Amino acid sequence: xxxxxLIVTRENKILTIDWSSFSSDIYxxxxxxxxxxxxxxxxxxxxxxxxxxxxxxxxxxxxxxLKNGTEFFxxxxxxxxxxxxxxxDYGGWQxxxxxxxxxxxxxxxxxxxxxxxxxxxxxxxxxxxxxxIDYRNEAEREANPDREWSEATFYHLxxxxxxxxxxxxxxxxxxxxxxxxxxxxxxETVEGRAKIKKLKANMIEQYRQFVLSPQxxxxxxxVIQLHLKEENTPILQHCKGGKDRTxxxxxxxxxxxxVSEKDVATDFFLTDEYRKEHIASRMKLYKKYTEDxxxxxxxxxxxxxxPEYLAATFEAxxxxxxxxxxxxxxxxxxSQEEIKSLRSLYLV
Numbered sequence: 001x002x003x004x005x006l007i008v009t010r011e012n013k014i015l016t017i018d019w020s021s022f023s024s025d026i027y028x029x030x031x032x033x034x035x036x037x038x039x040x041x042x043x044x045x046x047x048x049x050x051x052x053x054x055x056x057x058x059x060x061x062x063x064x065x066l067k068n069g070t071e072f073f074x075x076x077x078x079x080x081x082x083x084x085x086x087x088x089d090y091g092g093w094q095x096x097x098x099x100x101x102x103x104x105x106x107x108x109x110x111x112x113x114x115x116x117x118x119x120x121x122x123x124x125x126x127x128x129x130x131x132x133i134d135y136r137n138e139a140e141r142e143a144n145p146d147r148e149w150s151e152a153t154f155y156h157l158x159x160x161x162x163x164x165x166x167x168x169x170x171x172x173x174x175x176x177x178x179x180x181x182x183x184x185x186x187x188e189t190v191e192g193r194a195k196i197k198k199l200k201a202n203m204i205e206q207y208r209q210f211v212l213s214p215q216x217x218x219x220x221x222x223v224i225q226l227h228l229k230e231e232n233t234p235i236l237q238h239c240k241g242g243k244d245r246t247x248x249x250x251x252x253x254x255x256x257x258x259v260s261e262k263d264v265a266t267d268f269f270l271t272d273e274y275r276k277e278h279i280a281s282r283m284k285l286y287k288k289y290t291e292d293x294x295x296x297x298x299x300x301x302x303x304x305x306x307p308e309y310l311a312a313t314f315e316a317x318x319x320x321x322x323x324x325x326x327x328x329x330x331x332x333x334x335s336q337e338e339i340k341s342l343r344s345l346y347l348v
Contacts, residue, residue, distance in 0.1 A: 002094060003072040006062060010080060013055045017042070017062070020049035030063040034126065035075065035091075035104035038063035055080070058122055059089065061103065075103050078274055081122070083114035083147075086242040086274045090250055090267055091346075096258025099347035105233045106346065108250050110242035110275075111136070113144035124149050131232040133157055133223055135245035144240075153232075157223065159216040161206055161245050187290050197294050200301035200308070203244075207309045210248045211316040211331065221332045223249050224256070228341055241278075243271045243305055248313060255324055256334070256342055261314060271305045279303050 004022035008015065019026050031053075032038035038061050042051055061075040079087040087109035091101045107129060115123070123129055132154045134146060141156065148154055186192030210216050226232050239245040247268050254264045272279065279300070286299045314324075321327040328334045 003064075003070070003074070004066075006064060006074050008060070008062070008074075008076045010055050010076070010078075015053050015055040015060065015076075016050060017053070018050040019064075022066070023047075023049040025066045025068070026064065027067045028065040032061050032063075033057045033059070035061050035089075035102075036073070037061070038073070057126075058119075073103065077270060079107070079127070081119040082116045083119045084110050084112065084242075085278060086110040086271055088270070088274070090254070093254060093257075093259045093263045093267065095254075095347050096343055097347070099343075101254065101257055101259065102346050102348045105235065106250075106253065107234060107236040108242055108246050109236055109238040111144055111240050112146040112148075112238060115147040120147060120149055124151055127234060129234045129236045131155070131226055131235040133226065133235065133237045133249070135159060135161070135219075135237070135239040135249065137162075140240060155222075155226065157219045159210065159219040159245055159248075160213060161209070161216070184289050187292075187295065193292065193295055197298050199298040200306065203301060203306070204308050204312045206244065207248070207312040208316040210245075211313050211320065211327065217331050220249060220252055221334065224252070224332065224334055224338070224342070227253060227345070228338060230345055233345070241271070241275065241303075243275070244309070247271065247305065247310070251310065251313070252332075253342075253346075256328065256339055257346055258343065265307070265310055268310050269305050269307075275303075 004019070004025065007018040007021075009018075010016070017029070017031075019029070026044065029042045029044060030038035031040050031042055042053075044051075058080040059076050059078070061073065063071065063073050065071050074092060075089060077088050079089065081087050088107065089103055090106050090108050091103040093101045095101050104127075107127070112132070128151075130152050132146070132148075132152050134141065134154060134156050135158065136156075137158045137160075138156075146154065186196055210220075223237070227235055237246045237249045251264050251268060254267065255261070282303050283296070283300055286296060290296065317324055317327045321330055328339070
């Protein structure tokens with residue numbers, strides 16, 4: 001069911017909760033730090049349409065009661081950890097039969113190598129994540145190993161997505177070194193600039209390969225199988241930036257749950273919102289070396305979630321299989337019974 005939009009933002013540890021789009025309809029609002037345990041009542045004054053509170057936890061959940069008796073649940077998008085920028089619960093979307101994707105069981109993130117001790121404690125004791133799917137290749141894992149916790153099982157599932165691995169390298173130090181030894185030299189030659197101008201096209205092809213590559217299909221089938229076992233939940237998918245390999249994995253899960261392509265795309269593009277400072281930092285470095293708009297556009301495309309990327313996977317699915325349902329059956333080899341089981345686990 002589609003509910004009114006409760007807008008929740010945080011800045012400098014201050015949480016702003018905004019219900020202005022349905023202020024005449026709201027009756028009561030509860031807040032909590034765990035899904036389905038929103039126990040603290042937030043007092044709503046007459047004609048008030050937002051409230052600010054101190055954010056003491058990485059994520060808050062909300063229960064909203066409308067004057068007509070309708071009740072719904074929602075949450076912040078981002079889990080505000082110290083060591084990640086794109087760690088989030090991707091529940092809440094409307095799925096099959098008017099049901100919504102459950103909160104607190106499905107997570108996505110960027111690399112986990114910079115998690116603090118406090119982050120780890122929160123992930124273990126509050127989120128309770130039991131399964132981690134790491135899409136990075138061996139070289140990426142060796143360079144930046146995840147900070148693991150004993151209560152979780154870590155799976156290394158590499159879909160052989162080399163362009164995605166390059167695109168996800170977002171740290172300022174890595175970008176500077178990458179430019180100094182590679183991009184800067186490439187920008188000084190006609191041949192090098194021509195290669196850079198193909199980066200977006202190469203990324204589009206990478207997204208097609210998520211659908212076409214046998215290794216990729218094997219990996220994402222395994223991802224679905226892991227989600228089919230309730231004892232594995234909550235489950236976290238991640239890569240380096242939480243953008244491409246994770247983006248496709250999350251898209252597959254959401255589509256299997258009956259979420260619309262439009263909403264899947266919206267979730268996909270949220271990555272750019274949470275990584276905007278990293279993207280801006282990278283572009284600032286690139287602009288030190290070139291003013292060529294076409295070159296800069298391609299470099300931005302390498303680090304962003306472009307509309308053409310997810311569209312390329314949808315187009316490849318329709319081109320090769322005819323429909324997403326056929327792709328699931330023939331490409332991923334997932335049965336209707338398995339889809340029903342998946343929906344019983346993650347739709348409420």
